[in-house]
Amino acid sequence: MSQTVHEKPAAAAAPARDAVQADGHAVRLTGVSKSFGRGGAPVLDGIDLTVAPGEFVCLLGASGCGKSTLLNLVAGLDKPSAGAIDVPGGRPALMFQEHALFPWLKAGKNIELALKLRGMPREERKAEAQRLLALVRLDTAYDKRVHELSGGMRQRVALARALAQAGDVLLMDEPFAALDAITRDVLHDELTRIWADTGRAVVFVTHNVREAVRLGQRVVLLSSRPGRIAREWTIGIPQPRRIEAPDVSALSIEITEHLRGEIRRHGKH
Ligand SMILES: Nc1ncnc2c1ncn2[C@@H]1O[C@H](COP(=O)(O)OP(=O)(O)OP(=O)(O)O)[C@@H](O)[C@H]1O
Numbered sequence: 001m002s003q004t005v006h007e008k009p010a011a012a013a014a015p016a017r018d019a020v021q022a023d024g025h026a027v028r029l030t031g032v033s034k035s036f037g038r039g040g041a042p043v044l045d046g047i048d049l050t051v052a053p054g055e056f057v058c059l060l061g062a063s064g065c066g067k068s069t070l071l072n073l074v075a076g077l078d079k080p081s082a083g084a085i086d087v088p089g090g091r092p093a094l095m096f097q098e099h100a101l102f103p104w105l106k107a108g109k110n111i112e113l114a115l116k117l118r119g120m121p122r123e124e125r126k127a128e129a130q131r132l133l134a135l136v137r138l139d140t141a142y143d144k145r146v147h148e149l150s151g152g153m154r155q156r157v158a159l160a161r162a163l164a165q166a167g168d169v170l171l172m173d174e175p176f177a178a179l180d181a182i183t184r185d186v187l188h189d190e191l192t193r194i195w196a197d198t199g200r201a202v203v204f205v206t207h208n209v210r211e212a213v214r215l216g217q218r219v220v221l222l223s224s225r226p227g228r229i230a231r232e233w234t235i236g237i238p239q240p241r242r243i244e245a246p247d248v249s250a251l252s253i254e255i256t257e258h259l260r261g262e263i264r265r266h267g268k269h
């Protein structure tokens, strides 16, 4: 088994656009497999995946196919059973379905904590937290407590906090799954804009085909049991896209057929 490469300390990580490596990848998985426990059946099997610097890749698959497992491996939260993961820009930033904000801290302080962990000097943190809140269009939320914010606002703060983390890769695990369709639509627009502004590579996990086609430059479909890359699509539709646009719908229908095929093959969802 080769070594997982995550050693670069977060504080030393280069800013987004400078972290481009000579061979040009933000994330590279080579032959990655993962099983849990001794002799457990593989959840992921032989995953080869390269994400280019600044690329937006959506990982799509049925529930339980190993999407979160894959993301956790890239995040360095767990180790692969076989294969290698290379993230040249240092430990990626992470955002989950649940906001995971600290309820006893105000929105601004949640972000400043991430900046502190990244090694930013105290005197710079407040201004940077305010800049990030403005980026997610929450200029007025600095002094708000988490319980005072709506679900969509909490996810915006969580996004700002993820952006406060160092690294040139942002990993997102179904971050908008718990939101209503309209709020999700607005956040899709915001994420597309922020992705273009920051130049970070994004690996976005979802089981929502339309969301994947709305957001990604590339959609990678994982099969289930074991998780393998079944197929992938390059999405040439210009941004910003509308989730209900005919070209987004047509491609979503095609991808859904393949996803159904994967689910049928394994007999359950
Ligand atoms: N820590 C663990 N220990 C044992 N089994 C695990 C562990 N984490 C995940 N699994 C198993 O690995 C498989 C894939 O889980 P994973 O959470 O990666 O799926 P997923 O694609 O993210 O699903 P969902 O769309 O429901 O979030 C499941 O069968 C799950 O039970």
Ligand SMILES: [Mg+2]
Residues within 6 Å of the ligand: 067, 068, 069, 173
């Ligand atoms: Mg998951």
